[in-house]
Amino acid sequence: MKVSYKWLKQYLDLNMPAKDLAEKIERTAVEVDSVAVAQDGLKKLVVGHILSMTKHPESDHLHVCQVDVGEDEPLQIVCGAPNVDVDQKVIVALPNSRIGGNVKIKRSKMRGIESSGMICALDEIGFSKDVIPKEWADGIYVFDDDVPVGEPIYKYLGMDDPIIDLDVTPNRGDMLSILGTVHDLAAIYDQQPEIKKPVVDEDSSLNIDQEIQATADDQLAKTYKLRVVEGVKISPSPAWLQIVLWNAGIRPINNVVDVTNYILLKYGQPLHSFDKDKINGTVHVRLAQKGEQLTTLDEDEHALSADDIVIADDDKPIALAGVMGGFNTQIDDNTENVVIESAIFDCFKIRKTAQRHNLHSEASQRFERGINPDGVQDAVDEAVSMIKQLAGGKIARGTVNASEYHPQLPTIYITAERTNHVLGTALTTADIKSIFDRLGFSSETHQDGLNVTIPARRWDIFRDADLYEEVARIYGYDNLPATLPTGRQSVGILTPTQKLQRASRTALEGLGFTQAISYSLTTTAKAKMFLMRQSEETKLLWPMTQDHAVLRMNMLSGLLDDVAYNHAHKVDDVALYEAGRVFYKDTADQIRPEEVEHIAGVVTGNLTNPLWNNHVSPVDFFQLKGMVNQFLVNLGVKGDIEYTATDQYPEMHPGRTANISIHGHYVGFLGQIHPRIAKQFKIKETYGFELNMQELIDLPKDDNQYQTISKYPSIKRDISLVVDDDVTNSQILAVMNKRGGAYLSDVRLFDVYEGDNVPDGKKSMAYSLTYVDPRETLKDDVVNTAFEKIKKRLTADLNAEIR
């Protein structure tokens, strides 16, 4: 709502700069989007009088004008506007002036003729094309004759008026009007504005009942009123009214429509004017019938829904109620008799209709947020009076009331004790009463508190909590003390799950992964990658883009997007992890997905930068495996971590991927991203893992345990064996661990070799075995016996050749 400071001053004694007023409004009532004075940034624009005019010799549309700008000599200005004419009072941009868009005007020559300035159209001095009246849309603006020549133009166009643009919250529909704003400012500044009731000069010869009839379903329109003015003469509105409207962002149309918009601004009551002679029979407020059509004032045709409220005559819809009038009954230049509608339509229906037809008008915005039921009659009364004043005609006696609604004013009981209990203040009943007095809420003492009666213009207030807010904001939030809660104590600690989640993040960061946060909403194709279990996808009903249309069922695809972004920006080395949720659905019928915590990571390129003393090699499967394994060790899940080769994930390299299980529970996988997928994402060789974090949280944990470190020396034995290619490290380890004896404490694979001296289809693997006895010094022959046993079993079970 764009509020004119000058208009407010008609009711209130306000002397502060507009910026200060805006600040006060912002801190006490509603947010202020901006404070703007249209003339700011403009320079040397004055009223000029065109004394004479000749055609430009070199042009068929330019004119050479002699313009009196209040100086000794008239200025010669070349003008191309189609409507320029002798004797007009016009906007003149003097030489060295500044017009809209920060454009400087200089003395110049136009096709050889000297031009000392410019005669301006409204849009050239900063007016939005949306508010310029049609008559001035395609040419220069012409002032009324009484505007003095040579004066700065600003006050004659309302450009000196500070316009405060209020961002009204949905609850404060009352502030979508000048009077509502005046009431609130009156409370803020403790003033008593005088708001006059309109007086209607009715014509006794015309009786409303004979002029028009109406019916209304009061479920659709709680209040529905019509008044009639006959014999009007349609013309442009006077400048003062046009200024009021364009400063509020509304385009002036004519003296009848402009009055309805003026009343809308003043009362917050949307009105609609019909050409009475275009209405056939009775006016009805009803729901539209299926198949009905209506062309609205903006000349768009709408297929109506059975949920739209329409105003109809006996034949056809004539307006989309509360949203926009119909083209078929609009006021035109020949209109003589007008019907003015003032009503309250059902807010929910209006909201739906405005959404359905994508027609969000000044009217619909107000109906949606509520209307002051006590202002409906005043609004229409003032409207018809103004129309008579500006367009002439006779006002028919009386008002058609097809429906009428006057709510019982709510009375709310509040006490100082309860108010202070909620706000933390120390106000007395008298303090509170004085705040209600300022707000114009009548209150009387009752028991220990006050019975407060809420005027109809504040329909947002209906319970005690609403009144605490009124007290708090008028008292001032700055005056509120700042304390910390006292009372019952509580302990703030993270749950074991939350602790583990934190630990998981710091563990991965310690291992070199930086935390990423990618989007949960992705494409269908990406959502379905790297599936750890069978799942249907969860789709949005109305996605904004196909890029974010489906909920992810894996974390890796988002991380691959991140890698791609980094690669595209010449960052080759990436190590990222992300902790978040994936969304699974067991069946397509299931609507709400299950949300499962996952944690995933990717690495590509080098972990550190190559330097003079740092000779790096790109990450590979085993690098990642070492990191993931350490991570799993850090989490302390009870049981052995096992890695088994798998080719079950179509997006992973079939020969370089392992499923991970702990104590027999499948928890995730790691490996190389399939080269085909890497190519699709436009990324280099990348390795990744994805783990079901929920599973890791739920599995039993080992606490840290202390074991005495053996004081006795350990004995090492190395063994080198040649085995078939398909014998795995894990098979060899299994044999060693099973047959290694009580003192085998550690086995390390220190070399793997294929090539010269090793037959085709075979590989050589070398292990270092450590034996230790925690209780006494181990004897060589004990170790030798154990070592021989291992050799024998390896030969027997795995056909290993010991070298």
Add this chain to the structure above:
Amino acid sequence: MSLRDQLTEIKEKGLADIQQTSDLKALNEIRFHLLGKKGPITAALRGIKELNPEERPEVGSYANKIRDAISEAVSNHRETLENAALNAQLSAEKIDVTMPGKPVVQGQPHVIQQIIDQIVDLFLGMGYEVLSGPEVEEDKYNFEMMNLPKNHPARDMQDTFYISKEILMRTQTSPMQARALEKHDFSKGPLKMISPGIVYRRDTDDPTHSHQFHQVEGLFIDEHVTMADLKGTLITMAQNIFGDKFDIRLRPSYFPFTEPSVEVDVTCFNCMGKGCDVCKHTGWIEVLGAGMVHPNVLEMAGVDANKYGGFAFGVGPDRFAMLKYGVDDIRDFYLDDVRFLNQFSKRGN
């Protein structure tokens, strides 16, 4: 030449030889030669028996002095030579300490995570519990129980991704208020919780909008919790996250689930309150919404609104991070550019 004179001569020559030696091995040889059984002192002392018995002790003692002097001189000179050798080694080992150290591997927490952890830690310290809720939420919790019935105009403030008519991507973390209120047993103590998480809005991504962002919801309900307590709590948070010099102000606003509702501004980061383009010359920047929990919300969750009440607030960590670090495009948080993420590597703040 008297025996004494012989000894003096041996000493002087010996000391001179020691001083001239520049090598440890030669020094050892000199020592061995002078002090050994076949050395000149031993040889000279053989003549002692030719002296008067009265003279013998004096010469014997003189000989011992000479031995000691030579021994000491050898030891001193050895130390000198050893120091010189060590210094030569150190000087040969000199390196350019300005060359870079060997890189180590270290990852960083995401900047938004850092802000969330900071908020969480602050409120843990004040006795709040941390709750997390579903990202795919029921309309009932996201809107209806937050006092936003169907058709409520305030629903327009939050464009929503729906999955079905009743199921949606949560637009706020506020549904955790309703969920926590429903579950909490007030006979066991106050309800104090914060709930961080991801929320979704049907927005087109641009520098100031993201269809996915974060919120931290806070809720404190007990028998006597005031709006002044809310103000004090929010000041504590602002100063903890941004610094001691920051102040807050409350402005009236509207959220269907709180009454009174306030918008909370914090001192402008850019000008520290003087007024600049960033804060539109107000000196303040809007950072969060808060208010006293609406009695309807309490009642819908089965809590006696006459007995219990309190405050709620919703913080946007994305916005906090943007303000704190001057990030001017919210999308930067979700692109995961390593060069962006690794800037936030300072710990302990």
